[in-house]
């Protein structure tokens with residue numbers, strides 16, 4: 001099963017992706033994490049991406065698409081992938097369709113985490129505060145000015161994907177403002193037809209079968 005989690009920065013994509021990874025044996029593929037790893041490793045991609053990410057702008061499509069193409073070919077992606085933070089442009093979405101088709105695979109569902117912008121800014125500010133309190137370092141792009149730009153970039157460039165996937169009949173919308181558990185529940189409900197079709201059973205059931 002291949003899924004996309006779609007939503008602005010701070011919508012909770014990463015949290016939900018980790019839960020789905022655990023529950024269904026899928027692999028979370030976060031292009032943001034991949035790019036941060038490239039920066040930390042000092043690769044050419046990392047050097048190119050660093051100033052762009054610090055501004056909260058998007059790294060060029062061809063860079064991100066090449067990284068995803070390489071990553072999904074690895075064995076740990078064979079059960080399926082949760083795309084977190086990818087695609088972010090229509091060009092990336094079209095490239096993903098082609099990449100999956102070339103692997104005789106397909107996209108099953110796109111989960112949109114619907115949130116409101118003000119609550120989101122507060123949430124990201126809180127994430128920064130908690131990180132500092134825990135003795136960690138705040139991500140450069142979690143600074144308030146950059147978050148505003150990231151939201152604008154999302155509205156302008158990524159939000160059109162909502163209509164793109166709705167037109168393909170793939171879109172499932174959940175309330176991203178609900179509690180983490182409630183959002184998980186809504187996602188499981190949205191995915192249940194796909195899970196049933198693939199013969200998946202919840203852990204609590206498999207131990208009795």
Ligand code: AMP
Pocket residue numbers: 009031032033035052053054056057058059060061064084085086087088092141150
């Ligand atoms: P994230 O951790 O998903 O919020 O991503 C952090 C930053 O990495 C974004 O603000 C972009 O600069 C860059 N980035 C991550 N994923 C993509 C993508 N699919 N396309 C372009 N840029 C990306």
